[in-house]
Amino acid sequence: MADPMRIRAQVAGDKATVRVLMSHEMESGQRKDSAGKIVPAWFIQEVTATHNGKPVLTAEWGPAVSKNPFLQFVIKGAKAGDKIGVTWKDTKGDTRTDEATAS
């Protein structure tokens, strides 16, 4: 199973800024290995974020998102103690979900 994400959700007023670091190669499919062969594409295609279980943001990504992707977004109407969930799914069908508590 893929390594866990690092999720930080910082509350200021009634908003929470969520910063996520995902552990993923994000292989673009353009790179060649030392033998000259193309390294096959392998990247996160779908990302979903939830706030206390309710989906608040979805994203589709291409292979040009950087390796070990970073994502930042802002949830409205959030307070400390709220649960922020992030799920990603990649081109191999692998998936990972992690949660954090807003503080």
Add this chain to the structure above:
Amino acid sequence: MKASKVFSLLALACLASTAVQAQKTAIQSIEEYRAMLQDGNPADLFEAKGEDVWKQKRGPKKASLEQCNLGKGPGVVKGVFVELPRYFADTNKVQDLESRLLTCMETLQGFNPVDIAKTDFGKGEQVIMTALATWVAAESKGMKFNLSQAHTQEKISFEVGKRLFFQRGGPHDFSCASCHGQDNTRIRLQDLPNLTKNPGDGVGFAAWPAYRVSNGQMWGMQQRLNDCYRQQRFPYPGFASEATIALAVYLGVNSQNSASIAPAIKR
């Protein structure tokens, strides 16, 4: 006559300041780029893994590293990074962080240190090693380097490291000093810190382990030194070798009282 002289002087002054400003802008832009990356350092991922692995029962002895003595007693991780390398009585030698982790992986967990030392960076147990080094370094983030030079072996290590720093060799006749032996040196856009003296907070020795965005890899000090030798087109002294430890002592002692920013993020 007077008026035109003043005018031309003003014009020159304006041109000069625009030229200075244009120059500043490029360097300033790169600094802005670096600042933008500080928040959200993928090194966090390795740090988390390192903390996890420290507690896991692993190896032939199925033991964790929680009794590992990194210099301040078994299991003490906070503050050890800024005191390494140092002399260890149980092995009777000066050791840096990675060689000491290797000792613990051997004695506590039963791993074969020769195998791990031979493993390429980024593969097998070296991935674990890097994650551990990243976490241990993070537990001293912001603290000031304070290496001991009290023990005779520590003093000898410093002198050996200094000698190695200036030793020229390889097809280019490079030494560490070729790039890092003087002020105001750079390769293209990379500033090269002068490591013969204290380069200040968060520079040189104080900036590794670091996540390198150019290849998306996490590098510990051992890999950093390895790559310096590769750039000099000189054979690598070996993972956790006396030579790399001696160099680390030289660099670490020179960084006395400077703050560590490890794990950092770099180009």
Add this chain to the structure above:
Amino acid sequence: MQTRRETLKHSAIVAGLLATTGLFPQYALAAYNKTAFEAKSLAEVLKAIGAGAPVESKDVTIGGPDIAENGAVVPLTASTVLPGAKQMLILVEKNPAAMIAMFNLTDSVEANVATRAKMGQSSDVYAVVIMADGKVLFAKKEVKVTLGGCGG
């Protein structure tokens, strides 16, 4: 800050199970738009997602460095102060495929996202906002990419 060990594993399993039942559409994502991610220009991307003609707007902001020391990781932000934004796209014009990412917003998030992109060379980068009424607004800026040399 999340305690590193406290990933709630059971919530991952629950979410996964709910998604597979097909009874909870909020857990199922819309089909991945492959064509949009193969499009080579802003115009082609917009055609692939069925959006109209783009108009440059001061109310949309594309944030990023003027110079990126390394094209592998370029921090980019897309935002708008206008209410009613439905989707936000980030594009790098000179990349082999122009679109980096597409974000579908709900009313629960601000129209303000940031990520990091790979850029093959210096290029204009775009933040495109698709509004609820179908209007397509964008902002662009140039990001120069330099490899930065051999040092640490």
